[in-house]
Structures are given as C-alpha cells and as structure tokens.
Amino acid sequence: MTFFANQAWWWPYVFILAGGWLATDAWRFLGVFLGDRISEDSDALVFVRAVATALVAAVIANLIVFPSGPLADTPLALRVGAAVAAFAAYLAARRSVLTGIIVGEAVLLAGIFLL
C-alpha cells in the first residue's frame, strides 16, 4: 500500500502515523527506557552511535549525489564541490555551521549562474 494508493482522506495520515511517527518515536521511547540502564561511557553505546552516524551520513551523501527536484538539474561535480567547500569553511571557521552554509550556497549559486 503506497502513500497514494488509497483515495480515502485519512489514508495518508495513517501512512504518516504508522510509517513515520511510530518508526521514529519508538526509538525515542526506547531511549527514555534505556536512559536509566545504560552507561553513557559503555562500549555498546559507542558502537550504536557509530552505526547511527554512518546511517545519517549516508542519507546526507545520497541527498547530494542523487538529489531530487531542481538540484538534480545541476552537475554532480558542482554539488560535491559546494558540499566540500561548505565543510572546509565550517572547519576553517572553527566549526561555524552558518559559515559552512553560506560558503556552500555561494559556490552552488555561482556555479549555476556561471556555468
């Protein structure tokens, strides 16, 4: 059953609740449950964090390498270049997220208008 499979008005909301809310809040509730029981320094937590970080990084990379929407019309090298420039600027500016965003967007827009 896909999001658009059922014409009933309530179906997309059921889809969002079951496929989105339950799938995210279950992890949050598990976190509260474990919050009492697991040591913040435990090795298991280092492993869980490493898996989770790699997963989110994969989502980020796929948004840049295989984008959707208007970003898909820009060259791959420009998107990767903008991301690399953003990250370098972020590090150079002592981990300033705003600096990273400004530089990355500037590179992207310059590329769109000049290429």
Add this chain to the structure above:
Amino acid sequence: MLSAGTMPSDAPAGEQPPATGDYLRWYLRGSLRIVSLPALILASSFVGFAALAMQAGITLPQAVFMTGMVWALPAKVVMVGAIMAGNGLPATAFAVALSSVRLTPMVVALVPELRTPHTRKWVLYLLSHFVAVTSWVIAMSDVRAVPPAMRTAWYGGVGSSLVMLNMCVVAAVYLLASGLPPAASAALFLLTPIYFLTSLWGSARERAGHVAMVLGLVLGPLFAILTPDFSLLATGAAGGVLAYLYHRWARRRAGP
C-alpha cells in the same frame, strides 16, 4: 560546547516544591530559543523540506501533520523519498526506522541531564518526542545553566516551540512558494544536506563518530548503486563496524 559528562541533578534535600509560575517562566525561557541561529538554520532547512514535500505531491495539511508527528528532519526526508519512489507502507516504515536509530542514543544521553529523582516517567516520554538534532544540540550545550527541577519545563519550551515554529514554516512555504526561481529552489534543497553535514560532525562525541561519518558519506552513494534496496542498512552496518573497530584499535594503541 558539548561535554559528555553528567552532573548530579539531585535537588537539594528539603527544598520547597517549585510553584507553577516557576515552571511557566522556565517554559517560556526555553521557548525564546526559537530566536537563535540554530533555530533559524533549522527553519531554513524546513523551507527546503516543504519544497521537497510539495514536489512529492503531499498536501499542506499532510506535510504539517508529518512535521508535528515525525519531527526529525532526516526521517522526514527519507519518508518523502520513499513516498516519491512509490514504496509501500512496510518498506517506508523500515527505511524511516533505520534512519532514526540514532535518536535512541541521543535520548539516552539527554535523559540523565533532564531528570531529577522527582521527575515523572510520562514527562520524559512526552519530551523525548522533541528530540532531533537541533533541540538536542541546544539542550546538551545549555541545560546545565537551568536549575535541575526546571529542566523538563525548559526543554519542553525549547522543543515544543521549535516544532510549532516549523509547522508554521512548512505551511507558509506551501502558501507562498509555488513560484520560486529554479536556482533558489536548488539552493534550498542543498541547505538540508549541508546543515546536517556540518552539525553531525559537531555533535560527534568521540573520534569514532567522525570515522563513522566519513565512511557513511563514502559508502552511502556506493551502496546506493550496488544494493539500492538495502543501501542504508548496509552503510550503517559496514560503517558502524569499521568505526567501532577503529575505536577499539585506537584505545588499545593509546594503551594503559
């Protein structure tokens, strides 16, 4: 800014129970955090998300509902991606759940900071819904400045105001943004990955987190080509195991 240690959060014995007005004051103080740089960046990322959701054919009330109920931005981006790809409900829930595993350790890290011996469990379960990158980063860096008994009220203010602000942002984009020039839309779509690229690096607690992130960035697109159906799972497993092995190796080398 983000330190891993926890401070004893016991209220001093014999302290007067706080008045309702105190809770309200700290809730409002937390709410004021929507006027801050992280909140502004998050709101801009939600502009990009709303544009993506519009493109997927999701309606305004559905997108606002998704913002309130799912909240975490990567989970929502994965969900919209699955909707666009025409995935069924089980596959979508699986992909969203995979992208949200990281919420568990984030909540595990935050709970000891918010809790006092008197905190009721349902309050923590309710507040955990607000955990996502931005509110978590704000809480982990500033919660120590809040009196222990007021921390749940304060975080309730931070979290609920961020959620409500971005539900409004999503609705506003739907109402206003149908006529954006392509370059502006492209710039908005890049905002989300760049925001997460930088803030994920900053929230890593140990070197292994940075190793895992670099591995995930490289392996993610690679596995997306090799095993499109299991790319996230494969990246998480491979990147996580390798980063954890690095962690063990680095610790042994640092030695006793």
